[in-house]
Amino acid sequence: MHNPQLNRNGELIHLLSIDGLPPLVITQILDTAASFMEVSARDVKKVPLLRGKSVFNLFFENSTRTRTTFEIASKRLSADVINLDINRSSTAKGETLLDTIDNLCAMHANLFVVRHASSGAPYLIAEHLQRIGRDDVHVVNAGDGRHAHPTQGLLDMYTIRHYKQDFTRLRVAIVGDILHSRVARSDIEALTTLGVPEVRAIGPETLLPKHLDKFGVAVFHDMNEGIRDCDVIIMLRLQNERMAGALLPSAGEYFRHYGLTPEKLALARPDAIVMHPGPMNRGVEIHSAVADGPQAVILPQVTFGIAVRMAVMSIVAGN
Amino acid sequence: MNIEIRSGRVIDPGNGVDRNMSLFIAEGRVAGVGEAPAGFVAARTVDAGGCIVSPGLIDLSARLNSIEAELAAAVAGGVTSVVVPPDAVPPLDEPELADRLIHRAKEIGKARVLPLGALTMGLQGERLAELAGLRKAGCVAFSQAMVPVVDTEALLRALEYAATFAFPVWLQPQDYWLSRNGIAHDGEVASRLGLAGIPVAAETIAIATILQLVRDTGCRVHLTRLSSAAGVALVTAARDEGLPVTCDIGIHHLLLTEDDIGFFDPHARFCPPLRAQSDCQALSRAAARGLAAICSDHTPAGADDKLLPFGEARPGATGLELLLPLTLKWAGAAGVSLPAALARITSAPAEILGLATGHLGVGSTADVCVFDPDATWKLTPEALKSRGKNSPWTGCMMNGKVTMTLVAGRVVYEG
Numbered sequence: 177m178h179n180p181q182l183n184r185n186g187e188l189i190h191l192l193s194i195d196g197l198p199p200l201v202i203t204q205i206l207d208t209a210a211s212f213m214e215v216s217a218r219d220v221k222k223v224p225l226l227r228g229k230s231v232f233n234l235f236f237e238n239s240t241r242t243r244t245t246f247e248i249a250s251k252r253l254s255a256d257v258i259n260l261d262i263n264r265s266s267t268a269k270g271e272t273l274l275d276t277i278d279n280l281c282a283m284h285a286n287l288f289v290v291r292h293a294s295s296g297a298p299y300l301i302a303e304h305l306q307r308i309g310r311d312d313v314h315v316v317n318a319g320d321g322r323h324a325h326p327t328q329g330l331l332d333m334y335t336i337r338h339y340k341q342d343f344t345r346l347r348v349a350i351v352g353d354i355l356h357s358r359v360a361r362s363d364i365e366a367l368t369t370l371g372v373p374e375v376r377a378i379g380p381e382t383l384l385p386k387h388l389d390k391f392g393v394a395v396f397h398d399m400n401e402g403i404r405d406c407d408v409i410i411m412l413r414l415q416n417e418r419m420a421g422a423l424l425p426s427a428g429e430y431f432r433h434y435g436l437t438p439e440k441l442a443l444a445r446p447d448a449i450v451m452h453p454g455p456m457n458r459g460v461e462i463h464s465a466v467a468d469g470p471q472a473v474i475l476p477q478v479t480f481g482i483a484v485r486m487a488v489m490s491i492v493a494g495n
Numbered sequence: 496m497n498i499e500i501r502s503g504r505v506i507d508p509g510n511g512v513d514r515n516m517s518l519f520i521a522e523g524r525v526a527g528v529g530e531a532p533a534g535f536v537a538a539r540t541v542d543a544g545g546c547i548v549s550p551g552l553i554d555l556s557a558r559l560n561s562i563e564a565e566l567a568a569a570v571a572g573g574v575t576s577v578v579v580p581p582d583a584v585p586p587l588d589e590p591e592l593a594d595r596l597i598h599r600a601k602e603i604g605k606a607r608v609l610p611l612g613a614l615t616m617g618l619q620g621e622r623l624a625e626l627a628g629l630r631k632a633g634c635v636a637f638s639q640a641m642v643p644v645v646d647t648e649a650l651l652r653a654l655e656y657a658a659t660f661a662f663p664v665w666l667q668p669q670d671y672w673l674s675r676n677g678i679a680h681d682g683e684v685a686s687r688l689g690l691a692g693i694p695v696a697a698e699t700i701a702i703a704t705i706l707q708l709v710r711d712t713g714c715r716v717h718l719t720r721l722s723s724a725a726g727v728a729l730v731t732a733a734r735d736e737g738l739p740v741t742c743d744i745g746i747h748h749l750l751l752t753e754d755d756i757g758f759f760d761p762h763a764r765f766c767p768p769l770r771a772q773s774d775c776q777a778l779s780r781a782a783a784r785g786l787a788a789i790c791s792d793h794t795p796a797g798a799d800d801k802l803l804p805f806g807e808a809r810p811g812a813t814g815l816e817l818l819l820p821l822t823l824k825w826a827g828a829a830g831v832s833l834p835a836a837l838a839r840i841t842s843a844p845a846e847i848l849g850l851a852t853g854h855l856g857v858g859s860t861a862d863v864c865v866f867d868p869d870a871t872w873k874l875t876p877e878a879l880k881s882r883g884k885n886s887p888w889t890g891c892m893m894n895g896k897v898t899m900t901l902v903a904g905r906v907v908y909e910g
Binding site: 179180195272273274292294295296297299300304320321322323324358361385386387388390391 | 689759807
């Protein structure tokens with residue numbers, strides 16, 4: 177099976193998924209991100225690494241937040257950023273995904289940041305670029321369907337490393353709608369790749385993917401049990417539409433069982449950190465006292481996210 | 496024209512024949528096997544040394560989007576009869592459409608076309624199509640293709656009505672509710688790739704429902720494209736019970752699993768989905784012991800239909816020209832003898848269809864496929880006559896090449 181995100185030398189040319197990334201590549205990204213943290217603190221927040229390059233933000237699905245962080249990261253690398261909200265332009269006219277890519281390549285794009293509602297769409301783009309011989313054009317997955325959100329996974333790893341240093345002694349719990357979460361998949365792959373000995377998934381059976389045990393994840397249905405003695409707790413956003421079908425009865429019942437309250441948090445290690453990819457639903461998956469409490473590292477995650485995205489873009493465009 | 500096909504290995508599974516000998520064809524029929532009939536003078540002698548002479552293949556499912564190209568593909572693949580599911584545009588739900596299809600196929604003069612009529616108008620699963628009219632026009636059975644009948648009462652009535660006239664009904668067992676949002680087997684790969692799953696229960700629930708309705712109505716039902724070990728177990732039990740049910744398996748499901756999706760390969764998207772290794776093995780055993788026939792489920796798609804994200808790509812693969820080589824590949828991998836493997840694509844489908852063809856007995860219609868089992872060729876888009884180049888096997892080497900195909904004693908293909 178060909179992994180299109182690495183070149184023949186094993187270097188990262190696209191970031192499509194954490195799946196298949198060697199631990200060294202992940203560490204390289206985190207180290208590079210650490211070196212960029214200082215840039216964001218400067219008066220002139222810019223480095224010239226992508227000067228003259230064009231970054232196209234291709235968002236086939238709406239996301240102001242992620243797009244903004246990529247935009248900031250691109251600008252700090254001195255790239256030209258072009259935002260395309262595809263929902264409202266070409267696909268409405270019947271243009272296919274790959275037609276769009278061909279057109280933008282003709283406009284001398286260097287890097288595509290892609291968000292798409294279909295799992296695997298960035299793979300299709302990367303394979304197409306390889307087929308047409310455009311190895312100078314790179315793809316960064318900014319979230320595809322339920323599949324992956326690798327930059328979020330990496331910024332979560334950056335956050336964990338920042339607060340906990342060593343991955344090999346940690347107990348990490350991921351709580352909530354893992355079935356529909358690309359963040360959870362990327363986190364699970366990153367955590368297991370980096371040697372976290374115990375990754376737990378906590379949620380009702382309707383929100384857990386099948387065969388999680390095969391991914392080295394222990395499943396807990398009881399949150400009190402699952403959260404006990406954890407060092408890191410990653411809360412996931414619960415989309416409102418999950419309540420429309422038969423997955424969950426109500427937000428209230430969900431919060432009673434799987435919402436992170438101060439009482440439940442007290443069962444974790446006293447120095448446990450609480451993470452959330454945002455945007456949060458207060459009172460649905462997380463209690464405000466926890467979200468705003470001393471153990472929450474949700475805002476630092478956002479700051480780290482810029483540095484991690486700078487690292488990813490500078491590495492793929494440099495290889 | 497009298498033809499002698501000389502020195503080939505004649506494998507005729509329907510008659511238990513496997514011997515090096517000549518086949519004599521006269522007036523569109525098999526006139527002699529081994530020995531020439533009295534007074535036989537060959538107008539043409541074909542040397543089939545090193546080749547296998549088999550009954551023409553009968554493919555239980557092939558979609559003919561561009562009929563001329565696809566029927567040429569059929570005979571290039573040794574397929575002499577193709578069953579066409581009714582999910583064309585428009586759906587085959589009126590006798591005139593069946594008439595036209597059969598007439599057109601006769602004009603083209605390659606493989607025979609055996610249409611399946613729509614069981615319900617527009618395949619909507621609500622109003623019955625004119626089954627008797629469709630039958631008269633030449634439909635061999637009635638089907639919903641891949642479209643499930645959501646309303647169980649409508650399905651009951653359809654089977655009752657079909658049973659009235661002893662018409663067979665072909666159903667692809669897939670529960671609508673459990674399959675409508677899914678795009679891949681609800682297994683490890685779908686979990687890893689974040690693809691919405693179709694559980695095995697989508698198949699077993701539909702089979703259980705259909706079997707109960709078969710018990711109640713006595714309707715003869717053919718279950719198409721089994722995909723799971725649990726589905727095989729249900730059909731096996733139903734056969735043991737004596738229910739009038741038969742089944743088939745798409746050739747790709749005997750060779751591929753969910754793992755072949757790799758990194759979202761749209762060519763590995765099928766309906767029903769490719770399932771786990773254990774399912775693949777159970778299907779293979781079911782085919783090996785003769786429970787199921789094998790078909791290509793030929794679904795030609797344009798490049799644009801596959802150059803899409805996995806979940807948006809059209810399911811299915813090209814198959815008419817691959818049915819033979821892939822069946823040989825399966826037989827090799829599963830340790831199935833050549834005659835037993837050929838039975839799955841000749842005599843077994845003939846039996847399901849109630850046809851007098853599918854064998855090479857003296858007096859039978861001379862639908863014949865001659866192929867070199869050792870010839871290898873590379874699957875490239877150019878190597879296929881079909882308009883559909885969509886295959887997970889593109890770039891792979893295939894074993895088995897058809898050298899000659901005869902339909903009713905007429906040479907319709909020479910490779």
